Amino acid sequence: MPLRASPLGFGVLIVRLVPNGIEIGQAARIGPCDQSRKLVARRGRPQLQRTKWGGVVDNGLTGSGFFRVAERNGVFWLVDPDGGRFLSKGVNNIRFDQDHVGRTDRVPYAKACTAKYGSPQIWRTATSNRLASWKFNTVGCWSDELVASAGSQLLASTPTAELGASFRLHRRDQIFPDVYDPEFSAHIRVSAHQRCRHRRNDPGLLGTFIDNELYWSPDWRGTDELLTLFLNLPSHRPGRIAAISALQAHYRDFAQFNTVWRTQARSWEEFGRIEHVVAPFVRLRPGVLNDAIETKANLADPSREAFSADCDAFVAVVADKYFELCVSAIKAADPNHLVLGSRFGYQPLSGVIAAAGRHLDVVSFNCYDFDPGPVIDAYAAAGRPCLISEFSFRGDDAGLPNSSGAGPRVPTQTERARAFQGYVVAALSKPNVIGYHWFEHADQPAEGRFDGENSNFGTVTIEDRVYDELTEMMTRVNAAAESIHAAAVSTAI
Template identity: 90%
Template sequence: MQRTKWGGVVDGVSGSGFFRVAEHNGVFWLIDPDGGRFLSKGVNTIRFDQDHVGQTDRVPYAKACMAKYGSPHIWRAAAADRLARWNFNTVGCWSDELVAGAGSRLLASTPTTELGASFRLHRRDQIFPDVYDPEFSAHIRVSAEQRCKHRRNDPGLLGTFIDNELYWSPDWRGTDELLTLFLNLPSHRPGRIAAIAGLHEHYREFSQFNSVWRTQARSWDELGRIEHIAAPFVRLRPGVLNDALETKANLTDRAREAFSADCDAFVAVVADKYFELCVSAIKAADPNHLVLGSRFGYQPLSGVIAAAGRHLDVVSFNCYDFDPGPVIDAYAATGKPCLISEFSFRGDDAGLANSRGGGPRVPTQTERARAFEGYVAAALSKPNVVGYHWFEHADQPAEGRFDGEDSNFGLVTIDDQVYDELTQMMTKVNAAAERIHAAAVPAAV
C-alpha cells in the first residue's frame, strides 16, 4: 500500500495542499494535503512536561526524560519517530506541536482554540458561555484571529477543535439544565433576557408558564427580577437507557413533559448559535482548514447534535466505552464525518491506583491491548468515522495530577518505558485501519 508523506493511502487523487473531507461509496475519509486517503490516528497530550504532581512544580515524566534524552529537543524527535513506528499520524489535543515536525515522518496536528471556554473564564457567573452576549461574538473573533490566523497556510494542520467537553445538559458535573443556568444569570445578562423572552414567546400567558415551572413570580416582569429560578424537575443525563426512562416519566406527567420540551428547545437554539458564531470566527481567520467541533464529553441531546452537524466540517466526541458503535450511530445522524477525539483503557497491573479518570479498567495489559483492537475495529466499521485519538501519551503520576487523576492511560510509563503489548497491537491495527474502514457498510437511507 503506497502512502504519501503524511501517511495517507495514494489513490491518484490530486491534493489541495490542505486536509479536507471526502465521501467515497458512502464512506467518509479525510484527504491529506497530497491527496492521500487519510484516517487520523492520534495521541493526546504528547508533552515533555506532561502532568505536574497535584499543584506542585514536580513533573516526574519530564525528570525521567531529561535523564534519558538530555533535552526536550532530542525527546521530541524520539517521541515523533516512536509514534510513527506505531503507525500514528496525528498529534492530538494538548500536545507540544513541535513534535509534529520533529521526527523523520511528518505528523498532522489538531490544536484546540478554547473559544467558548476562554470567554466563560471572563464571566465567573457562567458555566456555559453566554452566546447572546455581544461581547461573546467580539471575544471569539479576536481569539480566533490570534490563535488561528498564523496557521492558515500550514499544510500540517489537520483542523482545529473549538472547545473541550462543554456543559450542555445534566452530566457528571451537575444536574442543571442549560436553560436554568441561563435563567439564573444576573438579571442584566443578555442570556437571561433571551431565555425569558423565549419562554414568554412560547407560553404567552404567564399562568401557563407557571403551571409548569411553579415559580414564586406572578408576572413576566417579576420573573425577570427574582434572584433564583429553581427547576421544577431534575432530569437524568442523556443516554439510551436514561432517555427511555425520561420518556416514560414524561408520559405520566404533562408538566414534566412541557419542562423537558422547554429545556430541549432552548439548548438546541443555544447550540446553533454557538456553533454558527464559532465556526464563522475560525473560518474568517483561517478559511483553509477544517473545524473539528468541540469534543463532546458525552452524547448530548439530539438538538445539540443536529446543530453541530449544520455548521461543522467534522463532529468530534469523546467516548470511553468498550464499544463506541451506539454513540457513533447517534452522531451519524448529522450526515457529517465524525472523529473520536478521546478514548482509553486502563490496566490494573501497571502499579497505578486508577482511582480517578474516565474509561474502563481491565485486569492486564494484554486485555488492554485487546480492548483497543476491539474498539478501533468497531469504530472503523462505521462509515462516518474518520479518526480516533487515544488518551494519552504517558501515564499519570501515582500521586495524582492537578485534578487527582492517577491512571494508566499511557502508551509509556511515567519513566518513558513502552507498554509493548499495547503498542504492538496499535502498530498492527493502525496499519490495517484504511483496509478495515474501506469495508465499512454505509447505513441504509
C-alpha cells in the same frame, strides 16, 4: 480466533489476529449482494502505497494542499494535502512536561526524560519517530506541536482554540458562555485571530477544535439544564433576557407557564426578579437507556414533558448560535482548514447534534465505553464525518491507583490491548468515523495530576518505558485501519 464481530449493514465484519497482521473478513450476508469479501493486512504481501502524510495513495482523490473531507459511496474519509485517503490516528497530550504532581512544580515524566534524552528536542525526535513506528499519524490535543515535524515522518496536528472556554473564564459567573452577549462574538473573533491565523497556510494542520467538553445538559458535573443556567445569570446579562423572552414567546400567559415551572412568581415581571430559578424536574444525562427512561416519565407527566421540551428547544437554539459564531470566527481567521467541533464530553441532546451538523466540518466527541458503536450511531444524525477525540482503557496491573479518571478499567495490559482493538475495529466499521485519538501519551503521576487523576492512560510509563502489548496492538490495528474502514464500504452496498 475471532476477536471482534461488528454488525455492518446486513452483514458482519470479522477481524482476526494472524501471526503477521490482522485479517479482516466478511461473514455471509442476507440480501441481494451475498458475495463474501476478505481483506488481509499482512507482512509479506504488497503494502499500501502511502503519501508523505501516511495517507493511502488513491487515484480517485486529488490534493488541495490542506486536509479536507470527502464522502465516497456513503463513507467518509479525510483527504491529506497530497490527495491520500486518510484516517486520523492520534495520541493526546504528547508533552515533555506532561502532568505536574497536583499543583506543585514536580513533573516526574520530564525528570525521567531529561535523564534519558538530555533535552526536549532529542525527546521530540525520539517520540515522533516512535509514534510513527506505531503507525500513528496525528499529534492530538494539548500536545507539543513541534513533535509533529521532529521525526522522519510528518505528523498532522489538531490544536484546540478554546474559544467558548476562554470567554467563560472571562465571565466568571458563567458555566456555559453567554452566546447572546455581544462581547462573546467580539471575544471569539479576536481569540480566533490570535490562535488560528498564523497557521492558515500550514499543510500539517489537520484542523482546529473549538473547545473541549463544554456543559450542554446534565452530566457528571451537575444536574442543571442549560436553560436554568441562563435563567440564573445576573439580571442584566443578555443570556438571561434571551431565556425569559424564549419562554414568554412560547407560553400564551404566565399562568400556563407556571403550571409547568411551579415558581413562586405571579407574573413575568416577578419571575424576572427571582434571583435563583429552581427547575421543577431533574433529568437524567442523555443516552440511549436514560432517554428511554425520560420518555416514559414524560408520557406519565405532561408538565415534565413540557419542561423537557422547553429545555430541549432552548439548548438547540444556543447550540446553533454557538457553532455558527465560532465556526465563522475560525473560518475568518483561517479559511483553509477544517473546524473539528468542540469535543463533546458526552452524547448531547439531539438538537445540539443537529446544530453541530449544520455548521461544522467534523463533529468530534469523547467516548470512554468499551463499544463506541451506539454513540457513533447517535452522532451519525449530524450527517457529518465524526472524529473520536478521546478514548482510553486503564490496566490495573500498571501499579497506579486508577482511582480517578474516565473510562473502563481492565485487569491486565493484555486486556487493555484487546480493548483497544475491539474499540477501534468497531469504530472504523462505521462509515461516518474518520479517526480516533487515544488519551494519552504517558501515564499520570500516582500522586495525581492537577485534578487528581492518577491513572494508567499512557502508551508509556511515567519513566518513558513502552507498554509493549498495547503498542504492538496499536501498530497492527493502525496499519490495517484503512482496510478495516474500506471493508465497511463493501458492507454498505
